[in-house]
Amino acid sequence: KAGVTQTPRYLIKTRGQQVTLSCSPISGHRSVSWYQQTPGQGLQFLFEYFSETQRNKGNFPGRFSGRQFSNSRSEMNVSTLELGDSALYLCASKDGGYGYTFGSGTRLTVV
Amino acid sequence: GEDVEQSLFLSVREGDSSVINCTYTDSSSTYLYWYKQEPGAGLQLLTYIFSNMDMKQDQRLTVLLNKKDKHLSLRIADTQTGDSAIYFCAESIQEYSTLTFGKGTMLLVSP
Numbered sequence: 001k002a003g004v005t006q007t008p009r010y011l012i013k014t015r016g017q018q019v020t021l022s023c024s025p026i027s028g029h030r031s032v033s034w035y036q037q038t039p040g041q042g043l044q045f046l047f048e049y050f051s052e053t054q055r056n057k058g059n060f061p062g063r064f065s066g067r068q069f070s071n072s073r074s075e076m077n078v079s080t081l082e083l084g085d086s087a088l089y090l091c092a093s094k095d096g097g098y099g100y101t102f103g104s105g106t107r108l109t110v111v
Numbered sequence: 112g113e114d115v116e117q118s119l120f121l122s123v124r125e126g127d128s129s130v131i132n133c134t135y136t137d138s139s140s141t142y143l144y145w146y147k148q149e150p151g152a153g154l155q156l157l158t159y160i161f162s163n164m165d166m167k168q169d170q171r172l173t174v175l176l177n178k179k180d181k182h183l184s185l186r187i188a189d190t191q192t193g194d195s196a197i198y199f200c201a202e203s204i205q206e207y208s209t210l211t212f213g214k215g216t217m218l219l220v221s222p
Binding site: 004006033035042043045048056058090092098099100101102103104105 | 142144146151152153154155156159199208209210211212213214215
């Protein structure tokens with residue numbers, strides 16, 4: 001089985017721009033979660049989608065949004081980028097079993 | 112609220128045992144996980160334990176859970192240089208609940 005695929009791996013954006021990150025979960029996995037990882041705050045939960053519905057949401061501003069498609073692929077969008085949004089964004093998928101399987105992440109740098 | 116704490120750094124010699132400790136505050140935590148992150152990579156699920164277990168062994172890995180003290184540990188036997196990475200402890204209340212992570216313990220294994 002292919003793992004969780006995140007694209008792109010690296011991204012550089014300018015303050016004020018918006019960005020869309022993509023995540024393809026493991027085939028058959030219906031739950032997709034997103035986490036932000038920074039040196040200062042560590043790993044923080046953004047949101048989780050299950051069968052195209054947002055099931056949980058973390059404590060992030062409305063500039064952060066996401067969606068899930070019928071094939072379980074998910075995207076997250078960040079609008080009006082700020083320098084503090086620079087981070088590694090990790091996607092994870094799950095369907096039964098225990099523990100989430102994480103992708104390699106997208107490294108976003110905002111300049 | 113939920114909080115997971117870990118020591119930040121551990122240094123051992125190759126061949127020794129490593130013990131990484133974690134404490135959590137949410138007594139409702141049902142699932143406890145250990146993830147490994149190598150440089151530039153995502154998170155790899157190493158092992159997990161349910162709150163009704165005291166111990167779990169998986170090859171070189173031994174997880175011990177003291178539910179009374181809310182203390183979790185990961186022991187790596189015969190530590191190798193390839194084990195050098197950041198190890199994250201995480202907890203969730205239910206199988207599909209969000210993960211709350213500690214800040215991670217950097218394990219450095221010297222030859």
